[in-house]
Amino acid sequence: MRKIFVLLLAFSLASPAFANPLDEARALRKEAARLEANGDIKGAAQAFEKALQIQPGHRSYWLNLAVYSAQMGDMDKAKYWLQQFAGAGLYFAPAPLASALGITLDDPKFGPVLRAIGDNARPMGTAEVYTQVPMQDLLVEGITYDAASKCLFFSTVVGRNILAGKKGGKFSPFTDQQPALRSLFSMVVDQKQNLLWVTSGTLAQTPLQDGEKPASGLFAFDLNSKKIIHAYDMGDEATMLGDLTLGPDGWLYASDGQGAAIYRFSSNGDKWSKVDMGDTLSSPQGIVIKDGVLYVANYSTGIVRKDLNGGQARLLPAPPNTSLIGVDGLIGDGDTLIGIQNGANPKRIVRIDLNQKRDAINAVSALLQGHEAMEEPTQGVIIDNHLVFIANAQWQSFPENGKTPETARNPVQILSLVLR
Numbered sequence: 001m002r003k004i005f006v007l008l009l010a011f012s013l014a015s016p017a018f019a020n021p022l023d024e025a026r027a028l029r030k031e032a033a034r035l036e037a038n039g040d041i042k043g044a045a046q047a048f049e050k051a052l053q054i055q056p057g058h059r060s061y062w063l064n065l066a067v068y069s070a071q072m073g074d075m076d077k078a079k080y081w082l083q084q085f086a087g088a089g090l091y092f093a094p095a096p097l098a099s100a101l102g103i104t105l106d107d108p109k110f111g112p113v114l115r116a117i118g119d120n121a122r123p124m125g126t127a128e129v130y131t132q133v134p135m136q137d138l139l140v141e142g143i144t145y146d147a148a149s150k151c152l153f154f155s156t157v158v159g160r161n162i163l164a165g166k167k168g169g170k171f172s173p174f175t176d177q178q179p180a181l182r183s184l185f186s187m188v189v190d191q192k193q194n195l196l197w198v199t200s201g202t203l204a205q206t207p208l209q210d211g212e213k214p215a216s217g218l219f220a221f222d223l224n225s226k227k228i229i230h231a232y233d234m235g236d237e238a239t240m241l242g243d244l245t246l247g248p249d250g251w252l253y254a255s256d257g258q259g260a261a262i263y264r265f266s267s268n269g270d271k272w273s274k275v276d277m278g279d280t281l282s283s284p285q286g287i288v289i290k291d292g293v294l295y296v297a298n299y300s301t302g303i304v305r306k307d308l309n310g311g312q313a314r315l316l317p318a319p320p321n322t323s324l325i326g327v328d329g330l331i332g333d334g335d336t337l338i339g340i341q342n343g344a345n346p347k348r349i350v351r352i353d354l355n356q357k358r359d360a361i362n363a364v365s366a367l368l369q370g371h372e373a374m375e376e377p378t379q380g381v382i383i384d385n386h387l388v389f390i391a392n393a394q395w396q397s398f399p400e401n402g403k404t405p406e407t408a409r410n411p412v413q414i415l416s417l418v419l420r
Contacts (some may be wrong), residue, residue: 022282022300027053034062036354041071055301056315057323059090059344062237063097070101079113089366091345094118108294121346123370130388130416133168136409137204138163139398142379143390143414144187146223154390154412155184155198158205158398162187162198162221175226181208182215186244186379188252190267199254204400208353214350216241218254218265230269237274238263240414242381243297243329247289255296262287262296262306277313280304286330286379288337293358297327300344301340303352305359316354318361324352329379331387333419338367338387340377347374347418349387353392374411 031269032047045068052061062085065283069078074154084091094114098105099215105114133140138159145152152162154171160181167173177180183206187198202214214368216238220230239259246252252265253275261273261281275294277284291403294306298315308315318324326343327350339353340413349371353362368374373391380389391413395407 020208025051028054034359041068044068045072053380055325056318056320057088057302057325059085059088059092059323061324061401062088063092067100070103073204075109079110082110082113082117083323086113086120087367088323088364089120089346089348090117090323091120092117122372123367124320124350124366125371125417127368127371127415127417129373129375130386130414132414133163133171133412135163135171136411137395140390140412141184141393142186142198143381143388144189144196145381145383145388146189146191147383148191153196155190155319156189157183157185157203160184160206162196173275175221175228180219180231182208182212182230182276185242186254188246189223189246189296190220190246190250192250193220193267194223196223196242197221197246197252199244200238201242203240205398216256218244218252220267220269229408230267231408232265234263234270243284243286245287245289245360253287253289253294257283257299262294273307275308277306278303280313280315286340288330288332290332290358295330295332295337297324297330297339299326301325303327303330303337303361304338305414316359316361322361324350324361324364329377329389331380331382332380337374338380338382338419339364340380340389342377345368347377349377349380349389354405367419368415368417371415373415382419383416385419387419389415391415400409 022040028047028051030218032044035043048061048065062081066078066081069326089102103110140154141157142155162174163171164174181200183201183203185199186313198219201216204206211306216234218232222229236255241254242257243255250267254263264275265272281298283297285299288295292308296304298304302313303316304313305316327339327341339350339352341348346369349367351365351367355362374391378390378393379388397407397409
């Protein structure tokens with residue numbers, strides 16, 4: 001009965017034992033499988049409920065708990081778990097779900113919640129095409145904007161370069177200093193110093209040249225000369241610097257998604273340190289700095305908060321019928337956060353409203369989902385009260401082995417969403 005959920009259980013990122021906060025959840029999933037195999041459905045359900053406390057809003061935990069409850073004859077509890085799933089705006093095909101629960105689609109008790117889950121796949125919100133990047137073979141990942149020159153910048157993974165240009169115009173390589181660059185991920189403009197910062201790593205999609213070794217680093221380019229002004233070579237310290245942001249104090253913060261860490265860099269290129277995040281991170285992605293507080297989109301659990309003036313990092317509590325697992329890009333918008341959630345079904349742009357103390361999440365609401373161009377949204381930037389973001393990064397079209405993809409590579413669509 002539960003076979004339809006086997007793939008969902010693999011949603012969490014794999015990692016070495018005892019290396020991150022997902023270890024206990026992983027152990028609980030294994031224990032649930034063992035207990036189920038031995039016929040102890042109640043014990044398996046209890047294990048999943050404990051795992052849900054570690055990864056709140058995990059779509060497959062909710063679905064498995066619904067099925068377990070139905071198997072134990074507790075249809076009220078089964079309905080409760082489905083209501084959590086539906087309330088979070090998540091989608092799963094109603095027909096196989098009903099079959100797994102041992103009911104029909106028109107079951108009077110479950111019909112409304114099954115329809116609500118089905119309705120969650122419907123398009124929501126409107127967005128316009130802002131521009132497009134017609135170069136299909138570069139794997140565009142990141143975006144930023146220089147308000148002074150009104151220039152857009154796009155980082156490329158396979159292209160080993162930054163593309164630059166203006167809306168409606170042509171985009172061309174920004175620099176000729178490619179030997180220092182590898183897979184490029186995230187960028188930010190420091191207008192005070194006239195610098196463009198970019199994170200660099202090494203992925204299989206970016207073949208190395210003869211004599212090159214894998215490396216991860218942070219580079220600053222002068223916006224006028226296009227030359228590298230500062231460079232941080234992380235050596236063996238960081239595995240893969242990814243998302244990047246600039247704090248109001250001029251320091252930069254970069255996430256290491258593979259190394260489960262956050263690093264802090266001075267803007268003059270001579271100091272860096274590791275931010276103490278405790279054991280809260282497993283796959284950190286987007287970062288926002290607001291009033292001395294660091295917010296990190298931890299892909300496997302939700303939004304982590306860290307007061308940079310002291311205190312421990314912790315996962316922000318959220319209402320029970322919300323899910324922030326799978327948030328990649330994270331952007332500050334006044335007193336709220338905007339999340340680009342590509343690890344959920346449906347993929348969507350969400351507004352994350354914080355409470356007055358900003359130590360908890362009050363509500364999560366979808367701003368955009370179901371747009372025909374939004375195949376794989378990644379990163380975005382706010383321009384004139386619009387979220388301008390990459391809608392189709394197309395990672396699936398760039399196999400690690402370098403083979404020709406099964407799906408065609410299309411021009412990268414950049415969408416614009418009105419925020420207020």
